[in-house]
Amino acid sequence: MRGELKELWRFRELLLAMVERELRIRYKNSVLGFFWSLLIPLVTVAVMTVVFKVFLKNETPNFGAYVLAAYLPFLFINQAILDSAQSVLVSLPIVKKVYFPREILPLA
Numbered sequence: 353m354r355g356e357l358k359e360l361w362r363f364r365e366l367l368l369a370m371v372e373r374e375l376r377i378r379y380k381n382s383v384l385g386f387f388w389s390l391l392i393p394l395v396t397v398a399v400m401t402v403v404f405k406v407f408l409k410n411e412t413p414n415f416g417a418y419v420l421a422a423y424l425p426f427l428f429i430n431q432a433i434l435d436s437a438q439s440v441l442v443s444l445p446i447v448k449k450v451y452f453p454r455e456i457l458p459l460a
Contacts, residue, residue: 359453366452370460374439393420393427 360367379385400423401416412418436458443457
């Protein structure tokens, strides 16, 4: 375990470069950029709050905060798993040619 962490520390510049590349690719053609990824969960939580409070007559105080506290971790874990699996498949040619810690791909 300690050896893998030392190796990850040695390749930290590669990790930072890959994270930067992923962010540039993801938000390249977006007008709002990074804020788009924040806007979508907030709008979803707002719609869920309106539906549950107005139409279903839920009397829970601060219901939106409860929904947000549950939805954000779920969305983060969901996207992290999907993106990490996809990153390994996309980077398969690099994995075959160059040595680096394979843990960097899902972390990026």
